[in-house]
Amino acid sequence: MFDHQIYIKRREELKKKFKSGLLLFLGNDEAPINYPANTYNFRQDSSFLYYFGLPIPNLAGIIDVDENKEYLFGYEYTLEDIVWMGPQPKLAELAERVGVQNSDSISNLKKFLKTKVSKGVKIHFLPLYRGEHNLKLASLLDDDPFKINRKASKKLIEAVVEQRSVKAPEEIAEIEYALEIAYQMHTTAMRMAKPGLTENDIYAALNGIALSLGNGVSFHPIISINGQTLHNHFHGNQLQEGKLLVCDAGAESYEFYSSDITRTIPVGGKFSQRQKDIYEIVLTAQKNAINMIKPGVKHVDVHLTAAKIIAAGLIQLGIMKGNPGEAVKAGAHALFFPHGLGHMMGLDVHDMEGLGEQYVGYDDKTKRSEQFGLAYLRLAKELKSGFVFTCEPGIYFIPELIDQWKAKKKLKNFINYDKVEEYRNFGGIRIEDNILVTENGYKVLGRLIPKEVSDVEAAYNAV
Amino acid sequence: MFDHQIYIKRREELKKKFKSGLLLFLGNDEAPINYPANTYNFRQDSSFLYYFGLPIPNLAGIIDVDENKEYLFGYEYTLEDIVWMGPQPKLAELAERVGVQNSDSISNLKKFLKTKVSKGVKIHFLPLYRGEHNLKLASLLDDDPFKINRKASKKLIEAVVEQRSVKAPEEIAEIEYALEIAYQMHTTAMRMAKPGLTENDIYAALNGIALSLGNGVSFHPIISINGQTLHNHFHGNQLQEGKLLVCDAGAESYEFYSSDITRTIPVGGKFSQRQKDIYEIVLTAQKNAINMIKPGVKHVDVHLTAAKIIAAGLIQLGIMKGNPGEAVKAGAHALFFPHGLGHMMGLDVHDMEGLGEQYVGYDDKTKRSEQFGLAYLRLAKELKSGFVFTCEPGIYFIPELIDQWKAKKKLKNFINYDKVEEYRNFGGIRIEDNILVTENGYKVLGRLIPKEVSDVEAAYNAV
Numbered sequence: 001m002f003d004h005q006i007y008i009k010r011r012e013e014l015k016k017k018f019k020s021g022l023l024l025f026l027g028n029d030e031a032p033i034n035y036p037a038n039t040y041n042f043r044q045d046s047s048f049l050y051y052f053g054l055p056i057p058n059l060a061g062i063i064d065v066d067e068n069k070e071y072l073f074g075y076e077y078t079l080e081d082i083v084w085m086g087p088q089p090k091l092a093e094l095a096e097r098v099g100v101q102n103s104d105s106i107s108n109l110k111k112f113l114k115t116k117v118s119k120g121v122k123i124h125f126l127p128l129y130r131g132e133h134n135l136k137l138a139s140l141l142d143d144d145p146f147k148i149n150r151k152a153s154k155k156l157i158e159a160v161v162e163q164r165s166v167k168a169p170e171e172i173a174e175i176e177y178a179l180e181i182a183y184q185m186h187t188t189a190m191r192m193a194k195p196g197l198t199e200n201d202i203y204a205a206l207n208g209i210a211l212s213l214g215n216g217v218s219f220h221p222i223i224s225i226n227g228q229t230l231h232n233h234f235h236g237n238q239l240q241e242g243k244l245l246v247c248d249a250g251a252e253s254y255e256f257y258s259s260d261i262t263r264t265i266p267v268g269g270k271f272s273q274r275q276k277d278i279y280e281i282v283l284t285a286q287k288n289a290i291n292m293i294k295p296g297v298k299h300v301d302v303h304l305t306a307a308k309i310i311a312a313g314l315i316q317l318g319i320m321k322g323n324p325g326e327a328v329k330a331g332a333h334a335l336f337f338p339h340g341l342g343h344m345m346g347l348d349v350h351d352m353e354g355l356g357e358q359y360v361g362y363d364d365k366t367k368r369s370e371q372f373g374l375a376y377l378r379l380a381k382e383l384k385s386g387f388v389f390t391c392e393p394g395i396y397f398i399p400e401l402i403d404q405w406k407a408k409k410k411l412k413n414f415i416n417y418d419k420v421e422e423y424r425n426f427g428g429i430r431i432e433d434n435i436l437v438t439e440n441g442y443k444v445l446g447r448l449i450p451k452e453v454s455d456v457e458a459a460y461n462a463v
Numbered sequence: 464m465f466d467h468q469i470y471i472k473r474r475e476e477l478k479k480k481f482k483s484g485l486l487l488f489l490g491n492d493e494a495p496i497n498y499p500a501n502t503y504n505f506r507q508d509s510s511f512l513y514y515f516g517l518p519i520p521n522l523a524g525i526i527d528v529d530e531n532k533e534y535l536f537g538y539e540y541t542l543e544d545i546v547w548m549g550p551q552p553k554l555a556e557l558a559e560r561v562g563v564q565n566s567d568s569i570s571n572l573k574k575f576l577k578t579k580v581s582k583g584v585k586i587h588f589l590p591l592y593r594g595e596h597n598l599k600l601a602s603l604l605d606d607d608p609f610k611i612n613r614k615a616s617k618k619l620i621e622a623v624v625e626q627r628s629v630k631a632p633e634e635i636a637e638i639e640y641a642l643e644i645a646y647q648m649h650t651t652a653m654r655m656a657k658p659g660l661t662e663n664d665i666y667a668a669l670n671g672i673a674l675s676l677g678n679g680v681s682f683h684p685i686i687s688i689n690g691q692t693l694h695n696h697f698h699g700n701q702l703q704e705g706k707l708l709v710c711d712a713g714a715e716s717y718e719f720y721s722s723d724i725t726r727t728i729p730v731g732g733k734f735s736q737r738q739k740d741i742y743e744i745v746l747t748a749q750k751n752a753i754n755m756i757k758p759g760v761k762h763v764d765v766h767l768t769a770a771k772i773i774a775a776g777l778i779q780l781g782i783m784k785g786n787p788g789e790a791v792k793a794g795a796h797a798l799f800f801p802h803g804l805g806h807m808m809g810l811d812v813h814d815m816e817g818l819g820e821q822y823v824g825y826d827d828k829t830k831r832s833e834q835f836g837l838a839y840l841r842l843a844k845e846l847k848s849g850f851v852f853t854c855e856p857g858i859y860f861i862p863e864l865i866d867q868w869k870a871k872k873k874l875k876n877f878i879n880y881d882k883v884e885e886y887r888n889f890g891g892i893r894i895e896d897n898i899l900v901t902e903n904g905y906k907v908l909g910r911l912i913p914k915e916v917s918d919v920e921a922a923y924n925a926v
């Protein structure tokens with residue numbers, strides 16, 4: 001946990017945005033795997049962590065704006081518990097650790113909220129994403145568990161998104177530490193990309209590293225020789241010489257901040273000329289996109305710049321044709337680069353995604369496109385100093401998508417379908433780094449993880 | 464997955480126990496960590512796995528007893544999904560893999576059930592343990608999500624428990640494989656128990672091994688130099704010479720069967736005489752308990768035998784006093800051995816615990832004791848050939864419990880509280896193996912993981 005002053009400051013800042021009402025942050029509970037007592041690794045809710053810091057189940061944090069008071073509700077351990085669990089801090093002690101003055105048993109929370117509601121106080125809460133929470137909050141507020149989520153407070157969402165979007169120095173330091181773990185993970189993957197090993201050998205090794213240096217992986221690592229399948233969580237294939245291995249993996253720091261890095265590695269340690277050609281396009285797109293980053297720039301424009309470089313590169317190889325700008329305008333690049341360039345990152349690897357992408361990545365001035373590809377862009381709005389997000393262009397040859405487009409001769413003025421067929425089994429390439437927007441520009445966070453062709457090849461041979 | 468004949472046979476056997484009704488097995492869904500799209504490792508519900516095998520989210524399996532028909536309801540992937548996820552099997556294909564004739568979209572399940580209910584068909588379902596499922600089933604049956612769990616079918620629970628309790632050869636083979644992974648984990652822990660390393664170094668390594676050879680750990684490993692704290696999931700301590708490291712860790716096989724092994728290792732590789740004295744008592748208790756195992760024996764008697772050996776050993780050391788039989792009858796041993804000797808094991812590490820321990824470990828002839836210690840025994844009833852369960856006696860010096868008892872001078876005729884104080888900081892020792900009840904006796908499953916004092920010490924020095 002950070003110093004309690006940090007949590008006090010964060011809550012003060014949030015409070016200022018409200019004239020009245022009660023802000024309720026429900027902490028997460030244990031999540032059962034296959035029966036109630038066998039639970040997944042506990043993960044606290046990220047907004048709860050942000051304002052109330054404690055990585056402990058069954059808590060609720062409250063900011064009472066009207067009374068200018070803060071509360072921690074939680075479970076008070078009994079002597080019986082302590083016999084089994086060892087010495088446990090008192091609830092008041094936990095509250096103190098995050099600078100909260102008042103604490104009470106969670107069993108009194110319902111009565112507490114009821115009294116507030118009866119006085120006409122508005123209860124602001126964030127969207128729920130675990131079924132358990134729908135039941136819990138509905139029970140607390142005597143509401144309908146199927147409908148309660150619709151009552152999540154837009155005002156609270158907007159206030160939290162505004163605040164969490166701008167990372168403070170202690171948060172950047174955590175992300176950099178998560179990136180140091182990612183450095184160890186990805187250089188290990190590069191050394192392990194040997195024919196005969198399996199994707200799972202690498203998957204297991206990276207999980208082990210993430211657990212040994214932090215809280216574990218920040219999301220299911222994608223470790224796949226079928227990188228063209230974007231949502232590919234299968235990792236049972238054997239590595240074969242000539243294939244490209246996409247490794248999209250990040251870690252969580254001890255304070256629950258994420259990293260999210262992708263590298264694409266030639267199995268056997270040597271890119272072929274064909275692989276190099278595509279790789280260099282992706283790398284150039286990424287570098288140029290990163291170079292554009294500064295406060296005031298709209299991220300949708302960064303995305304479109306990357307798309308244009310990809311289109312230009314593919315035109316040069318004869319896979320696309322026509323003018324890059326027109327091709328991108330028409331959305332033709334999206335056959336090969338169908339996803340968004342990046343997403344916010346922080347306490348969540350897709351930061352605040354659960355609060356709603358329309359709040360996190362869009363605003364009144366930036367509406368979501370409906371064009372295939374561009375529609376998937378998670379972050380489009382104007383960048384501000386303190387934002388941290390990923391830059392992750394890619395080029396993929398997705399057989400199912402190619403067939404779909406080809407059958408309709410979609411955008412045939414921009415796509416050379418005959419040439420595309422030559423790349424049908426190419427796979428995919430993605431390169432991803434994590435970027436901080438600074439006062440005047442950007443900083444690529446973390447230690448440089450090999451990404452130049454020669455560096456990736458050298459990393460394969462490192463001991 | 465096993466051959467589809469196995470699932471057909473299991474369902475046939477279950478069906479025979481019902482004259483009418485519809486047996487509904489709701490598969491698990493993805494479980495969100497910190498926002499909807501970031502999910503924990505998917506784990507299918509164990510009873511769903513047992514009868515319908517498929518380790519895929521968002522399925523429901525149905526056995527319609529009246530019509531003698533079986534159904535798989537699930538999600539049919541769209542072309543859009545396939546573009547992102549790669550080629551996916553059709554629902555009918557999935558159903559075929561487990562020998563089910565009929566399949567339909569999960570979106571039709573509600574109507575299907577409604578029609579059945581309107582015809583007076585009873586819907587049997589098992590207890591739910593994820594909030595998401597309360598909402599899902601309540602929605603399917605137009606019922607109250609807060610109360611639906613009370614309607615779980617006792618008849619179905621009893622039938623499933625009876626069937627899942629007796630392990631078939633293909634299940635034993637899976638458990639043995641999970642034990643081979645555990646062998647690798649525990650011998651690694653023995654080699655790593657060096658002063659200066661941390662509990663977490665071992666924790667991370669064991670997780671990595673479990674992922675590299677199977678589906679990962681079957682429960683949070685306990686890797687602790689404070690083994691006296693029974694529910695200890697903290698693993699941030701540095702290993703210190705002279706401490707005992709309790710490692711309670713198991714793995715899940717590719718077919719989702721568990722192992723659950725405990726070893727206690729002297730940090731630095733050498734037991735002190737004091738440690739050896741206690742260790743040998745626990746080991747003798749375990750060996751003698753295991754030796755009693757055969758069909759027809761009540762497991763509560765096995766537990767009490769282990770308790771008596773523990774009491775006798777502690778009497779010899781002057782920690783307890785009086786007659787071992789009387790001490791155990793009075794429950795005095797429970798100050799040092801406060802938990803049960805073992806629990807069923809299979810698709811769940813505490814097998815079927817979610818269905819209710821009263822069904823799994825007790826029966827009409829065996830009621831749960833109310834005595835401290837014995838009350839925690841998970842398996843008390845008569846053993847049958849095919850049962851697989853753990854045998855895990857332990858001796859612990861729990862300061863909080865000692866203080867509690869000492870203050871009340873509890874059972875002071877059996878406990879030498881002055882002598883106990885000498886062991887206050889001793890820690891704890893547990894030794895756990897996994898046992899199969901055979902036709903005439905028992906088999907300790909898996910490869911022998913070092914447990915004699917000299918073997919554990921030798922394993923520390925193995926390369």
Ligand SMILES: [Mn+2]
Pocket residue numbers: 260343390392432
């Ligand atoms: Mn990413």
Ligand SMILES: [Mn+2]
Pocket residue numbers: 723806853855895
């Ligand atoms: Mn156990």
